[in-house]
Amino acid sequence: MAVGRNYSTTHDVQAIVRMNPDVLNLGYAAGHAAALCIKNGTTPRTVDIHALQRHLAEIDVLPADRLDDLTRELPPPTDAELRRAAQDPANPTNLLTLARGEQAARQPLRDELARKSTVATAKALCLLGDPAGVPLLTAWIDETPVADGPAYDWEGFLSVPELDGAMWVAAIPRDRRATAVLVRKLQQCRAETGFNTLRSVLMALGRIGDPAAAPALAEFLRKPGVRGHRDIGTQPNSVESAQFSRAMVELFAAAALFRCGDSDGLARQILTEYLDDWRGVFVRYAGHTLGAR
The missing domain is CATH 1.20.58 (Methane Monooxygenase Hydroxylase; Chain G, domain 1)
Structure with missing residues (x-):
C-alpha cells in the first residue's frame, strides 16, 4: 500500500520528518485502512473512504466541521467536458479531466488525433492505455536525442x-x-x-x-x-x-x-x-x- 506523498530525509532518520504530525497521521490513516481490508477481506481499492474519513474526524485527525468540504466527490466528466479537454491535453487541468474520464476519454482523444496530430494527444492516449497514440509518440521518441539527465537525487x-x-x-x-x-x-x-x-x-x-x-x-x-x-x-x-x-x-x-x-x-x-x-x-x-x- 502506498499513500500520500513521499517523505524522506536521509532515510527518515531525522526527527523533523519522523515527528511531523501530518506524517504520523498519514501513517495511522494507512494502518486503519489496511486493518479494514483485513477485517473485511477486501483490497485497498475497495475501502469505504467516507467511513475512513468519518473515523479520522472522530479522532480529530480531520476537522469535523469541514468534513463535507474536504471529502466532496467530483462527478464524472461529461462528454462535452471530455471533448473540450481533448482539444488541449497538454494543459494539466485538461489531462486530469481526461484521466478522470478513463475509457470514456479515449474516443474524444482519437477524434482529436485524427483532426490534429500532436505529441500531447498521443501521450494522453497512451496514458489511458490506448495504442492509437503509439505510432506518433514513438516517432517523436525516435527523433529526440538522449540528453544528459540529472543524477539520482x-x-x-x-x-x-x-x-x-x-x-x-x-x-x-x-x-x-x-x-x-x-x-x-x-x-x-x-x-x-x-x-x-x-x-x-x-x-x-x-x-x-x-x-x-x-x-x-x-x-x-x-x-x-x-x-x-x-x-x-x-x-x-x-x-x-x-x-x-x-x-x-x-x-x-x-x-x-x-x-x-x-x-x-x-x-x-x-x-x-x-x-x-x-x-x-x-x-x-x-x-x-x-x-x-
Whole structure:
C-alpha cells in the first residue's frame, strides 16, 4: 500500500520528518485502512473512504466541521467536458479531466488525433492505455536525442526530461510496435547515462515484455559499469545515492530482460544474486520479479 506523498530525509532518520504530525497521521490513516481490508477481506481499492474519513474526524485527525468540504466527490466528466479537454491535453487541468474520464476519454482523444496530430494527444492516449497514440509518440521518441539527465537525487525527480516521460508513457498500452524505437534508445545508453533515462527505457521495455528486446537488454547488461553492484553487506556506502542508483539500474535491466524471456539465464542469475543483497528493497524487488512470471 502506498499513500500520500513521499517523505524522506536521509532515510527518515531525522526527527523533523519522523515527528511531523501530518506524517504520523498519514501513517495511522494507512494502518486503519489496511486493518479494514483485513477485517473485511477486501483490497485497498475497495475501502469505504467516507467511513475512513468519518473515523479520522472522530479522532480529530480531520476537522469535523469541514468534513463535507474536504471529502466532496467530483462527478464524472461529461462528454462535452471530455471533448473540450481533448482539444488541449497538454494543459494539466485538461489531462486530469481526461484521466478522470478513463475509457470514456479515449474516443474524444482519437477524434482529436485524427483532426490534429500532436505529441500531447498521443501521450494522453497512451496514458489511458490506448495504442492509437503509439505510432506518433514513438516517432517523436525516435527523433529526440538522449540528453544528459540529472543524477539520482531529490532534484532529479523534480525535473524528469520530456523524453524519459514519453518513453515511460509509450509502454503503458503494452503495444509491441514501440519495441524497436525503445531498443534503439537503449542502444544509445551506457552506464553513465542519466538515471531517469535508464529507468524509463528499461522499465518501458520490461512492461511491454517483447522477446525481441531481449538481445539488446542482454547487450546493455554486458556494457562496462552496468553489472556488479550487488552488496551482501561488506560496503556500508552502498546505500549512498551513487552506488544505490547503479544497483537499481542493474536490477531494472535484469528485470526487463527477465520479463522479455531472458537470454541464456543472465537475468535470472542477476536477480537471484540480489536475493542475498543487504538492502531489503532490492531483495524484495528481485524476489517479486522472479515470482511474478
